[in-house]
Amino acid sequence: MAAALEAILFSSTQPLNTKRLSVLLSGAAEDDVKDALGFLNERYSQPSSGLMLMEVAGGWQVATRPEVADWVLRLHRHRKRNPLTPALMETLAIIAYKQPITRADVESIRGVDCGSALRSLQDAGLCEMVGRKEVIGRPPLYGTTELFLKIFGLVSLEELPSVGELREAFGKSGASGADPGEDSGNGEAHSSG
Secondary structure, eight states, X not given: OHHHHHHHHHHOSSOBOXXXXXXXXXXXXXXXXXXXXXXXXXXXXXXXXXXXXXXXXTEEEEEEOGGGHHHHHHHTTTSOOOOOOHHHHHHHHHHHHHOSEEHHHHHHHHSSOOHHHHHHHHHTTSEEEEEEXXXXXXXXXXXXXXXXXXXXXXXXXXXXXXXXXXXXXHOGGGOOSOOTTOSSSSOOOOOOO
């Protein structure tokens, strides 16, 4: 079963959860799938492996180990990369920590118009409209997507570092502007459900 599981994960472009893997493996028991995932994870953790098994966005995916990523990037040099600008990263961080959030609330935190940034993040598939706020005008509410989790290597929003952890990692003096997760005082990520 491990060989079939490895082939499925290798050929998939999306993370697959154990329930889906069980179905793809002709109804194999989820415990057997978990055992096979453990076997693959152990095998990939060897220093001689260029691959790793990642739990991301609620599923499992085979990925390139960071230490060999430069070699793989040589193969894909011709592909255009659109890195996130600092303004896009700032907007995305605010959405990630405060979701669901309106455009006006993002702009209030950033202090600048965010329409273009929101459109760019939506076009990139990193945020989406998740509902409407129950106030006059019913403005759209924005939240992050599964692609956001996948790209940032997160299983869920609960894995986002707290504001305290960010301060510790980057030093309080190096941070400027508003803290995206600090309205409730606990720095925890807020999800829409």
